[in-house]
Amino acid sequence: MLKINNLHASIDEKSILKGLNLQVNAGEVHAIMGPNGAGKSTFANIVAGKEDYEVSNGIIELNGEDISELAPEERAHNGVFLSFQYPVEIPGVSVTNFIKTAINETRKAKGLEDMPAKDMLKKIREKSELLEIDRKFLSRSLNEGFSGGEKKRNEIFQMAMLEPKLAILDETDSGLDIDALRIVANGVNKLKSKDNAVIVITHYQRLLDYIVPDFVHVLHDGKIVKTGDASLALELEAKGYDWIKKELV
Amino acid sequence: MSKYTEEDLEQELKTKEYEYGFYTDIESETFAKGLNEDVVRAISKKKNEPEWMTEWRLEAYRVWEKMTEPDWANVKYPKPDFQEIAYYSAPKKKPKLNSLDEVDPDLLETFKKLGISIDEQKKLANVAVDIVMDSVSVATTFKKTLGEKGIIFMPISEAIQEYPELVKKYLGTVVPTSDNFYAALNSAVFSDGSFCYIPKGVKCPMELSTYFRINEGGTGQFERTLVVADKGSYVSYLEGCTAPQRDENQLHAAVVELIAMDDAEIKYSTVQNWFPGDENGKGGVFNFVTKRGLCETNAKISWTQVETGSAVTWKYPSCILKGNNSVGEFYSIAVTNHFQQADTGTKMIHLGKNTKSTIISKGISAGQSQNSYRGLVQINSRAENARNFSQCDSLLMGNVCGAHTFPYIETKNKSAQIEHEATTSKIGEDQLFYCNQRGIDTEKAIALIVNGFSKEVLNKLPMEFAVEAQKLLEISLEGSVG
Ligand SMILES: Nc1ncnc2c1ncn2[C@@H]1O[C@H](COP(=O)(O)OP(=O)(O)OP(=O)(O)O)[C@@H](O)[C@H]1O
Ligand SMILES: [Mg+2]
Numbered sequence: 001m002l003k004i005n006n007l008h009a010s011i012d013e014k015s016i017l018k019g020l021n022l023q024v025n026a027g028e029v030h031a032i033m034g035p036n037g038a039g040k041s042t043f044a045n046i047v048a049g050k051e052d053y054e055v056s057n058g059i060i061e062l063n064g065e066d067i068s069e070l071a072p073e074e075r076a077h078n079g080v081f082l083s084f085q086y087p088v089e090i091p092g093v094s095v096t097n098f099i100k101t102a103i104n105e106t107r108k109a110k111g112l113e114d115m116p117a118k119d120m121l122k123k124i125r126e127k128s129e130l131l132e133i134d135r136k137f138l139s140r141s142l143n144e145g146f147s148g149g150e151k152k153r154n155e156i157f158q159m160a161m162l163e164p165k166l167a168i169l170d171e172t173d174s175g176l177d178i179d180a181l182r183i184v185a186n187g188v189n190k191l192k193s194k195d196n197a198v199i200v201i202t203h204y205q206r207l208l209d210y211i212v213p214d215f216v217h218v219l220h221d222g223k224i225v226k227t228g229d230a231s232l233a234l235e236l237e238a239k240g241y242d243w244i245k246k247e248l249v
Numbered sequence: 250m251s252k253y254t255e256e257d258l259e260q261e262l263k264t265k266e267y268e269y270g271f272y273t274d275i276e277s278e279t280f281a282k283g284l285n286e287d288v289v290r291a292i293s294k295k296k297n298e299p300e301w302m303t304e305w306r307l308e309a310y311r312v313w314e315k316m317t318e319p320d321w322a323n324v325k326y327p328k329p330d331f332q333e334i335a336y337y338s339a340p341k342k343k344p345k346l347n348s349l350d351e352v353d354p355d356l357l358e359t360f361k362k363l364g365i366s367i368d369e370q371k372k373l374a375n376v377a378v379d380i381v382m383d384s385v386s387v388a389t390t391f392k393k394t395l396g397e398k399g400i401i402f403m404p405i406s407e408a409i410q411e412y413p414e415l416v417k418k419y420l421g422t423v424v425p426t427s428d429n430f431y432a433a434l435n436s437a438v439f440s441d442g443s444f445c446y447i448p449k450g451v452k453c454p455m456e457l458s459t460y461f462r463i464n465e466g467g468t469g470q471f472e473r474t475l476v477v478a479d480k481g482s483y484v485s486y487l488e489g490c491t492a493p494q495r496d497e498n499q500l501h502a503a504v505v506e507l508i509a510m511d512d513a514e515i516k517y518s519t520v521q522n523w524f525p526g527d528e529n530g531k532g533g534v535f536n537f538v539t540k541r542g543l544c545e546t547n548a549k550i551s552w553t554q555v556e557t558g559s560a561v562t563w564k565y566p567s568c569i570l571k572g573n574n575s576v577g578e579f580y581s582i583a584v585t586n587h588f589q590q591a592d593t594g595t596k597m598i599h600l601g602k603n604t605k606s607t608i609i610s611k612g613i614s615a616g617q618s619q620n621s622y623r624g625l626v627q628i629n630s631r632a633e634n635a636r637n638f639s640q641c642d643s644l645l646m647g648n649v650c651g652a653h654t655f656p657y658i659e660t661k662n663k664s665a666q667i668e669h670e671a672t673t674s675k676i677g678e679d680q681l682f683y684c685n686q687r688g689i690d691t692e693k694a695i696a697l698i699v700n701g702f703s704k705e706v707l708n709k710l711p712m713e714f715a716v717e718a719q720k721l722l723e724i725s726l727e728g729s730v731g
Contacts, residue, residue, distance in 0.1 A: 048686050052678075072685035081686075088683045092701025101697055102687035109688065141701065158687065 007058030018222035079165030148175030185210030309436030507542030523558035533560025546572030585618030
């Protein structure tokens, strides 16, 4: 599904990713953990196509195709979804209108007609129920005045609507209360299939109690420095990152 | 990675021709250029006007002659040479129409290009269309339905013939001939426009709509609109404009007068899309409009406007809240791109007790344009408990455009409550990336963000206009990345 080879990236001359390697296959769940400032969000943004970064080296392949020249919307059309660590507000644009536009633009890119209103409504109803989102919420302006948790839940609602091939969830758990965490995690699990893949970026084990990863990676100083199974997350929770940093020297 | 640069933007804007930039070759009769008393008399004669009308025009002309063009607005443009303008132009073949089949095929073609074929309009739910084509109305529909309710909706030139007492009684009562330079000019030479009268207690069953166009190069157009809503009546009036692309600047100085008698309500909506000039700021319409409404007791007037066109816009739809408990509203979206300049806003004059006004202004500037809001809220000494709420929001795209806000508040009564809010924002890179990430390209994302920004005003437009207005916003901002 996703293959990243020796990825180097910098911003304003500051080197952030320094030879990152990662392979994610369909049907897998990967967790990326790592200290603040390690480059996790940078990695997610670069995969999604954010243009602020200077990518000096490396390969990004999605389903065997090099996507590094594609615009962010083209990557989205190819099934890449990023749940933002800090979702932005778009005043005056309702959640419904936004997601409707996103779906229809994606369909347009594939040469399809707009989704019939009836199907759209049905889908919205289905997915909002899955994530226990109040219908009134959907007519509010996108992210405007949303609480931290509401923003995150709304990101996953959009993911549910768009049904991506590769979903990257950047600290989707932060800001969620205990119940919301369970609801959102269950939602993600329901959307999982053998044909798609999920990368969760998180600091805490509690999310991984629900979304059980096949692999856990530690990203430190722009590189994946350790990879293990679900038990690695538990170990990190118990011991922190220092022991890994020491292993490196 | 494909980065959207300023150059791309420029390229895109360059190749984007004005959608409605065509010119229909309809034979027309045009007066020689220049203005003097004889020309005014000739216009009046051409229209077969009664003596009082001719005198009214002449008086306006004499006032205008002594006036100078105002220069307080935040706009710069070459002052038109008023002796270089032809003041009358009418299609030569002036058809008497019983059905659409009799309409000049060229004209129908023009309507088709504009996407406003009468055929289509006729079918469109409940919209009566009075099309002003180069100063003279050539088609009026739905007249009968309106007639049954006693509603008069016709070209003002016809109303002068058929209902002279009504026109004489109200014309110039809200905007006096001497009001300002452009209003005086309009009063002297107005070519045509619409007249509308809603009798007592009648709710007009359909949106009344007029499409104005300018079609003859170098012909200034001076419409005159008069809407009178008698006691307890209601009318929603739509005005939409678009003009062919021309090299010369086209002067447009309209006057619109609204009169809402006791308990009456007038909604006046405008979607304005005149040629804004090309990417070098060449050509485009100069739009100097005087729009004013008078509210008697318990009456209400709402102005809603979406302004995307014109090279230079100078326009302040206003309300005189004369009657107690009367209400004035102004909802505006003004978009400027390229070298466009807009100085627009409103005046709310509170005279009566418990009068209320609301002003919502959304300015969107792109390219090298200048967009100014200028608003006056005046509370007179007898206006006990007057209230005003004003909100002026500006959205900027790029770093070379300008947004300006000039709010004036004059209060002579201590009981007044006035609130003013203003914001300025830019479309953020992070907003665009967020949209892109969801599969929405930058152009569409801008349209979405702009529509969201303008929503409070778009919501005030009648349905069929709102759709058109949204399309217009998209067209006028294509490629404008911040
Ligand atoms: N636009 C930018 N300009 C300058 N430095 C940046 C920029 N974006 C990111 N950085 C720096 O790059 C490094 C990696 O940031 P990134 O957001 O990827 O970290 P992270 O692993 O997601 O951290 P956290 O766990 O706190 O979310 C940080 O040191 C950050 O300050
Ligand atoms: Mg981060």
